[in-house]
Amino acid sequence: MDELQAVQWKDGKVLILDQQKLPNELVLLSISDYKNVVNAIKALNVRGAPAIGIAAAYGVVLSVWHLGDGDRAAFLETANQAINDLKKSRPTAKNLFWALEKMRLVLSNNLNRPLNEIRRVLLENARRIHQDDIQRCKKIGEHGAGLIAIRSTVLTHCNAGALATGGYGTALGVIRAAEDKGKKIRVYATETRPLLQGARLTAFELMEDDIDVTLVCDSMVGYLMQKNMIDAVVVGADRIARNGDVANKIGTYSVAVLAKQHSVPFYVAAPLSTFDFDLKSGEEIPIEERHADEIRQIGSIQLAPEDVAVLNPAFDVTPASLTSAIITEKGVLKPPYPDGIDKLKINS
């Protein structure tokens, strides 16, 4: 999967692997205006909480990379404008705001240096966010693999893989690490309507890595669990509140209820950059509502009456009580969470 990076910085451009086109086409978007990074995040050309944080960080670099050195005020204003625009690209994933806050701090700590040096430290910082994320994923994988028994069948929802992160993946990182330890994992991937990240990205990623994967519809999770075909669920997260409530792709909550009902362990894999210590509970997490046509159409094909009313929340919130553990780069948190999660704050 090394060549399939969700986001790269190259020669003064942000390269984004267009995840709306995968797996049918490998299209690399070469972006030289940060506003198109905003657009790529909005349009889900890049998606996955850690990956959009990384894309946003490079977007800030891009906003000032091609500016002249003459006007310091314009330079700083552009960088701040980019941070603000990128912040508004999507509302739910914490990693976006976390990465942009890191970029804002670097900017404000280096305000008086030559503009070229500011560019350099911004790029260094974006690269660090990117590289750190890969390392965090690998540590998540290490910690999580210990929870997965040999010859387990694991269900995952949406894509929390290499394509959703700097590389390696969170939920898929756990699966990869378990597989690397010779545990012979079998995976059921839900297709994840409406945008089919499971069908298009998770199935694709796992097949590329020769991991045994079977695709099912989202509605088949209950059937699989009723027939005792699932040993564990591992999903990623877009934002985790202080009490351990988890916002993740719509449908995650249904999977968690079904897992609880069938005594299947339900694991969430996420770096600390996903945690929002300012939020007491998941009820405070803003849930993005996306366009009705995501459900009414696929490509040029009309799936439903053109004018049918649609509700299209992109995420839901799984209460901490339905999770068996949250797997982070610092280790595995088990419920009850509040103390443990608050202590993590110092390390994040």
Added chain:
Amino acid sequence: MDELQAVQWKDGKVLILDQQKLPNELVLLSISDYKNVVNAIKALNVRGAPAIGIAAAYGVVLSVWHLGDGDRAAFLETANQAINDLKKSRPTAKNLFWALEKMRLVLSNNLNRPLNEIRRVLLENARRIHQDDIQRCKKIGEHGAGLIAIRSTVLTHCNAGALATGGYGTALGVIRAAEDKGKKIRVYATETRPLLQGARLTAFELMEDDIDVTLVCDSMVGYLMQKNMIDAVVVGADRIARNGDVANKIGTYSVAVLAKQHSVPFYVAAPLSTFDFDLKSGEEIPIEERHADEIRQIGSIQLAPEDVAVLNPAFDVTPASLTSAIITEKGVLKPPYPDGIDKLKINS
């Protein structure tokens, strides 16, 4: 909806409204060879447990309609062959076998009559199965409407509507009857992957009837219930075992678990022709496994890697313990079921 009949007999042909093309195109298949009725059932051009029973009954008539009067043995052999072929078209819905058994009985009770009279009684019987089903649906609607409070928001899965039956519908019959009583019902329809009967058929039917309907993905049911947006669930059934276990469209079981978890009443609406008194429990109901490409593709669009492994069960079984009531044309059955359901046998 009167003109939108799933199945009709007209001028020696079986007319099937192609439900794979709805709602984008209204295509009426005009079938004069019973083998194409078999194919239409297999390909889901006609679907819905009661509707395939009706189509099969007309298919038996069709098999002998155009035969000459010279060869009685060939006539009877063709009719029996048609019954056998139609029986094998799909494995799960009881109504198919129920309707074919009625046709077989009519045939064996009239073996020695002139062939033209046999044709006539077969057609009369198929028409009776069809007309009875509409009346059964209306009675189901009457009985079920009493369970639905004024201004309720009802969730339904798949299509148990006019298009799935002789007309009016089972689950949608309950919703139509409640609406007719001025109860101002709001409906959430799940799109029902992989074949999108909810998006294509339920949304379409309800909009045609000016009933307030909102389309959601199957994965959004948990979200809706978590937010207390659903007052009741009403679904149809493909087969109901003696203990009240219900086979219905894949995903129904997940909805039932979520409904139980959120204390939302879960109603099953089905005529007695759906009951299989020979089966002790839902575990004995054969579950159809359909082709992987139903999940991997929509029309010409590839949704997943071409060679990804897929599991595609078309139905699941909801245990009686998760149902709040089964609404039949004879009245509303409430758990515990076994006694009540066995008594119904004499009336079926």
